[in-house]
Ligand SMILES: Cc1cc2nc3c(=O)[nH]c(=O)nc-3n(C[C@H](O)[C@H](O)[C@H](O)COP(=O)(O)OP(=O)(O)OC[C@H]3O[C@@H](n4cnc5c(N)ncnc54)[C@H](O)[C@@H]3O)c2cc1C
């Protein structure tokens with residue numbers, strides 16, 4: 001063996017293995033799924049999950065409805081990821097406040113942004129900021145214990161309310177308000193919400209959509225559940241379904257089954273005829289209507305002015321709605337707006353698309369600035385990259401796909417200048433505060449919430465203030 | 476019986492119970508409760524062969540206990556199928572989507588329930604012979620079953 005060979009061998013033996021350092025911003029579904037893939041597929045990787053809240057799981061904790069505990073079982077898989085020796089959780093660390101994007105890029109080989117789509121879209125119509133017009137997302141946050149929403153004013157004293165939008169979140173909200181209260185008591189719904197909902201006088205909920213039955217965004221499971229609700233009757237408007245049964249046979253399977261379920265329900269409604277029953281609540285989806293103005297009396301919502309629409313366009317999936325000139329008024333004393341979300345730029349360096357997502361190519365962030373190559377590469381996954389569409393399954397697929405791209409890049413990582421990782425970030429955050437919650441801290445919060453729930457016969461009673469979360473975590 | 480297998484049986488029946496509890500109320504025609512009764516005399520552990528073929532062609536050949544669902548097999552044998560079974564068999568995630576050969580699909584003793592089809596409708600790469608793995612129970616007849624695990628991404632978008 002010659003000298004140079006020997007030298008390389010010695011160098012190989014003595015050199016420390018490459019440790020790729022990755023930070024993931026946002027510990028929701030996308031963040032955890034990406035961490036799952038990376039921790040399994042990249043040797044020696046060090047993954048740090050940085051989360052704004054002291055608690056993990058994003059919308060799994062604060063979005064998924066309390067009466068759907070099975071959906072939250074995925075938390076068990078995420079917990080295993082967090083317990084992986086190469087994965088760390090750091091809660092109560094906010095990108096854009098405690099640490100900047102540039103700082104992260106200086107101290108990590110790769111930065112994956114997964115901070116979701118927090119902001120709800122507004123309709124931009126007259127009187128939208130009046131009392132009793134609420135974003136469904138805030139309403140969801142309120143019953144799910146999201147700290148910012150715990151003091152939301154919810155007035156359920158009226159008989160009739162409207163939900164604007166026809167997606168799954170709209171159906172979640174309707175179901176929570178139409179379900180027998182005894183069913184809700186068994187869930188981890190927050191106590192403040194339970195109290196107000198148990199006094200609810202709401203008997204009738206309209207679900208208003210711009211387009212027709214063929215364009216609804218909700219999925220069949222959620223609809224079936226609503227149709228089966230005890231003491232609740234769904235009433236469709238026959239005229240909304242004109243021509244639908246002629247088309248239904250040509251639809252792809254998911255859309256076909258969904259439409260058939262609506263038609264079947266309509267048919268049953270026609271056979272039974274209308275029976276007024278004091279004990280019943282009513283769920284009334286209506287189609288081809290766009291809100292154009294909220295009507296106010298005494299500073300409170302009294303109704304919604306709706307424009308009637310017709311569809312134009314050839315195929316049902318790209319048909320648009322245009323006003324047909326007629327208007328209608330719907331009396332209601334509460335309106336929940338549920339027409340979608342958008343992400344917010346938390347750092348000035350990020351380029352956003354007009355859809356409110358970060359511009360990216362298969363998860364690689366399109367970054368025009370000519371930074372030095374020393375900065376870690378930027379990626380995006382989850383709703384921040386795809387837009388706020390789809391269920392956990394789809395977020396999972398996207399997160400795996402982005403993580404795969406990252407794996408390829410990390411394999412050829414030139415680690416000549418090893419990065420400092422969280423030890424450096426900690427110094428930066430500590431200048432602001434030293435209340436970083438690690439996984440152990442979350443476990444304390446978790447145990448505490450389960451104990452509090454037990455006393456009330458619930459699976460969990462969530463802590464609803466950041467302050468109290470921190471107290472429990474650092475106890 | 477070894478300690479390990481006691482543990483396995485216990486943890487198994489727990490998962491069935493969990494499932495039964497959360498679903499029994501909402502789905503009247505829920506099928507997976509069937510193994511609850513067949514599983515108990517089954518401690519002799521009759522085993523059959525089962526193969527998962529991943530989207531990248533990788534084959535995972537494994538043994539399955541008669542009476543277990545495909546999800547049970549993945550969990551109990553610690554098979555590396557990423558993200559599989561997120562909702563733990565409660566029919567709320569469809570991460571357990573598998574595609575069967577037509578003849579296997581046809582010989583499954585149970586057809587998919589409405590609730591299973593509802594969840595399948597969300598899956599990418601849905602086919603006429605798609606099923607959810609948490610709803611397929613292994614029988615002696617199914618010895619040698621081979622199922623495909625499709626990729627969980629939207630091809631149109633990638
Ligand atoms: C109301 C509602 C109900 C839903 N119900 C279901 C359901 O029943 N079944 C289903 O399959 N799917 C459901 N979904 C969809 C599912 O929640 C999403 O697919 C998934 O959560 C998206 O994951 P994400 O990681 O992109 O975003 P998120 O889950 O929102 O995660 C983003 C994380 O980033 C954190 N963050 C935000 N800003 C910062 C910052 N500046 N710095 C650091 N961290 C930050 C947030 O706190 C959060 O933890 C629901 C969605 C909503 C809105």
Ligand code: FES
Nearest residue numbers: 562564568569609
């Ligand atoms: S494991 Fe969730 S649907 Fe089968």
